Amino acid sequence: MQRHPVETRRNRSLQRFAGIFLFTALVLLLAYALTGFPQEKNIWFVSETEQKTYSDPEIFRLDTNAAQHKTESASGKESAGSEAQWQLLLVNAQCPMPQDYEIALTELANGQAVDCRIESDLEAMLNACRAAGFSPLVCSSYRDEAYQRALYEKKVEEFAAKGLSAGEAETAAAQIVAYPGTSEHQTGLAVDIVDLNYQLLDEAQEDTPVQQWLLENSWRYGFILRYPDAHSGCTGITYEPWHYRYVGLDAAKLIYEQGLCLEEYLAQLP
Ligand SMILES: [Zn+2]
Structure with a gap:
């Protein structure tokens, strides 16, 4: 049919x-x-360039899922009532990074990365700065040694091209870009923060609304301006009104109130 x-x-x-x-x-x-x-996220992210320019204010917001990466690093133990060892880690030309230093990084929304233990204070600081009406931007953060070496060698070449001898070029470069192994950026505890509306890393950065706010308030979140103008002889680094270092709440408060640099603060500890 x-x-x-x-x-x-x-x-x-x-x-x-x-x-x-x-x-x-x-x-x-x-x-x-x-x-x-x-x-599982890739937590070993290295920033691409030191002075990359961003235009979207949303992209520097921190990844709120980052908390899952919070772990105790082998580099320091928490101690109640005082700053933990890792928070006061000194890295400069005389004190290179410890050989066995381990970092658990957390990636920021714009691809930057920091030690996961400073993420919540960094987020609180950036949010408070935004709430005050400003536009902070983390433009540089964790760097591995290879990347730091590339930055340093580029700077040496720049000075050599200006006619300096090899030795002079290396010395001059080290004043601006730390020698590989001696950069705080390798600790994951340092961030370069600029104003979204003025992203150049020069002294005029100091006059931006973001820097004015951070200079006055970063200590409340455990961060210090690491290379103040008046202390470049002590830190060995020229004035950087954008480089903030996490040292913990207590140390940041004291350093701010007493007008010290980290080297001076550590020297006066018992
Ligand atoms: Zn820096």
């Missing part, structure tokens, strides 16, 4: 619809399996 043509067409339509439905369901399931399941 032959089927009615209309009924046959209806059956074919139903089959086609069921096929499309099943295909769509399979595609959705596959997409979810590939992207929807929790994945």
Whole structure:
């Protein structure tokens, strides 16, 4: 018995619809399996360039899922009532990075990365700065040694191109870009923060609304301006009104109130 043509067409339509439905369901399931399941983030991210320019104020917001990476690093133990060892880690030309130093990094929303233990205070500071009406931007943060070496060698080449001897170029470069192994950026505890509306790393950065706010308030969140103008003889680094270092709440308060640099603060500790 032959089927009615209309009924046959209806059956074919139903089959086609069921096929499309099943295909769509399979595609959705596959997409979810590939992207929807929790994945371990790559926490070893290195910033690309030192003075990369950003325009979107949202991209420097911190990753709120970063807390899952909070771990105790082998580099320091928490001690109640005083700053933990890791918070007061001194890295400068005389004190290079410890050989076995381990860092658990957390990635910021713009691809920068910091030691995961400073993430919540950094986030609180940036949020408070924004709430005050300003636009802070973390433009540089954790660097591994290879990246620091590339920055340093680039600076040496710049001075050599100006006619300085190899030795002179190295000395001059080290005043501006720390020698590999001696940069605080390798600790994951330092961040360069600029004003979104003025992103140059020069002394005029000091006059921006963001820096004015940070100079006055960063200590409340455990950060200090690491290389103040008046202390460049002590730190060995020229004035950087953008480089902030996490030292913990108590130390930051004292350093701010007493007008010290980190080297001086550590020297007066018992
Ligand atoms: Zn810096």
